[in-house]
Amino acid sequence: MQQFGVIGLSVMGKNLALNIRNHGYSVSGFSIDKSEVDAFAKYEDDKLKPCYTWEEFVNSLEKPRKILIQIMAGDPVDQTLQKLLPLLDKGDILIDGGNSNFHDTTRRFEEMEKHGIHFIGMGVSGGEEGALNGPALMPGGDEEAYKKVAPILEAIAAKTPEGRPCVSYIGPSSSGHYVKMVHNGIEYAIIQEFSEVYDILRKIASKSDDEMSAIFDKWNQGLVHAYLTEITANVLKQKDNLTQDHVIDHILNVASYKGTGNWMLEDGVALGAPINVVAEAVIARFMSKATTREGKEIVWNGDVPDNLIDNLEKSLQLTQAVAYAQGFQQLTMAAKAYDWNLRYPAIAQNWEAGCIIRSSMLKDIEKAYEDGKQLEVLFQDPYFNQLMVNNIPALREVVSLVTKAGIPTPALSASLNYLESIFDPSLPANLIQGQRDYFGAHTYLRNDREGTFHTEWYEEK
Ligand code: 6PG
Numbered sequence: 001m002q003q004f005g006v007i008g009l010s011v012m013g014k015n016l017a018l019n020i021r022n023h024g025y026s027v028s029g030f031s032i033d034k035s036e037v038d039a040f041a042k043y044e045d046d047k048l049k050p051c052y053t054w055e056e057f058v059n060s061l062e063k064p065r066k067i068l069i070q071i072m073a074g075d076p077v078d079q080t081l082q083k084l085l086p087l088l089d090k091g092d093i094l095i096d097g098g099n100s101n102f103h104d105t106t107r108r109f110e111e112m113e114k115h116g117i118h119f120i121g122m123g124v125s126g127g128e129e130g131a132l133n134g135p136a137l138m139p140g141g142d143e144e145a146y147k148k149v150a151p152i153l154e155a156i157a158a159k160t161p162e163g164r165p166c167v168s169y170i171g172p173s174s175s176g177h178y179v180k181m182v183h184n185g186i187e188y189a190i191i192q193e194f195s196e197v198y199d200i201l202r203k204i205a206s207k208s209d210d211e212m213s214a215i216f217d218k219w220n221q222g223l224v225h226a227y228l229t230e231i232t233a234n235v236l237k238q239k240d241n242l243t244q245d246h247v248i249d250h251i252l253n254v255a256s257y258k259g260t261g262n263w264m265l266e267d268g269v270a271l272g273a274p275i276n277v278v279a280e281a282v283i284a285r286f287m288s289k290a291t292t293r294e295g296k297e298i299v300w301n302g303d304v305p306d307n308l309i310d311n312l313e314k315s316l317q318l319t320q321a322v323a324y325a326q327g328f329q330q331l332t333m334a335a336k337a338y339d340w341n342l343r344y345p346a347i348a349q350n351w352e353a354g355c356i357i358r359s360s361m362l363k364d365i366e367k368a369y370e371d372g373k374q375l376e377v378l379f380q381d382p383y384f385n386q387l388m389v390n391n392i393p394a395l396r397e398v399v400s401l402v403t404k405a406g407i408p409t410p411a412l413s414a415s416l417n418y419l420e421s422i423f424d425p426s427l428p429a430n431l432i433q434g435q436r437d438y439f440g441a442h443t444y445l446r447n448d449r450e451g452t453f454h455t456e457w458y459e460e461k
Helices: 011-022 034-041 054-059 075-087 102-114 127-133 143-156 175-203 209-220 227-237 260-271 276-290 308-338 344-350 361-369 382-405 410-421 429-440
Strands: 004-007 027-030 048-051 066-069 093-096 118-125 136-140
Touching: 004 011, 004 054, 011 027, 011 034, 011 048, 011 127, 011 143, 027 034, 027 054, 034 048, 054 075, 066 075, 066 143, 075 093, 075 102, 093 102, 093 143, 102 118, 102 175, 118 127, 118 143, 118 175, 136 143, 136 175, 136 344, 175 209, 175 227, 175 260, 175 276, 175 308, 175 382, 175 410, 209 227, 209 308, 260 276, 260 308, 276 308, 276 410, 308 344, 308 361, 308 382, 308 410, 344 361, 361 382, 382 410
Parallel strands: 004 027, 004 066, 027 048, 066 093, 093 118
Antiparallel strands: 118 136
């Protein structure tokens, strides 16, 4: 009998199955696409079994069955559950490792519970390479069921530099997929910040692709040590097979998306989370398509400040912290709204290796939340507060320079606005309230006494 099953054998499913087998567990693989099973069969050995039918697959597994569903999110997951249900026994464990919308996961978790099946919604990050050699895993659902699959998940997950696995029980219901959604929103925000810094380096500092690659490479050894910094350096220096130019100069500047970042924004709006950088990052992708391209390219003829590169490094470090801060702020609000007991240090640890947003800063975030510390905002933590104090002058200078130059930097500017607002006791929302009460008698609260008030602003005629 096989210890684990994987449904869906395209790159992610196949690589996860191989990762499981490489850690000494026996695994069965099945796909409705016969060619995927044929490709998988090339790896067949005493621990790896290709299956061609639903029945052969389900019957090959020891009980309680542990099955990872690694297929495209959406309807295919529901169709798979319908196919599996009649073949399963009470107590079996299903894990959805796709980028499913957390609302779907909540529904599926409840439906499966009625049939006595444990459903784990698990975020998986790290792409193809991570799936094979160590992904970051974010499983949520029934904790007892999680404990039964934990040894396998811990074996295959990426490890932090201290050797701790990048997987831990996130929380009930759809919290695992929620955390993956927030991971992706942060991913959108940081990627957008990088593209804005690249734009400043090429348009204001007039750096070549190779020079920019070297700058990002240097930053990766310093303040912004992160996977996304490393790959930015690599993307910038890559030559094109077709033209021998740098490939970056031939990539069409229209950003695609599958929408997981958008979902974070949607739920952020529902919760009232102030995630303006994620919002700008999502909208920047829309803008990259919507722009009419009728204008002229920016040419900067002004001075290039001597400290520009230093300022950009400090800005990137700080704005990356803002992206994480907004993610954790939304998680804090979601935990309250959905009654989840989320363990923030464990979430930071889950992201320290294997995933797309991994960086050395996550260790500092883990520390900021350790010992049950409750932060409304990451920048309440002394380390991050000091980072803000130290680096905000650099970010102000950068935003002021690009404003003069006419270069849009939605994520960098939004980060600055977030930092300028988040501790401000005198934001001008009193005027908003006054206007609302004026035209709609919407009432307002006062800063000098309890209760709800309405002013008769004008005489009715
Ligand atoms: C990961 C990535 C992965 C996916 C992105 C891309 O963690 O491995 O987040 O899940 O590649 O979500 O998303 P877009 O296509 O929306 O940019």
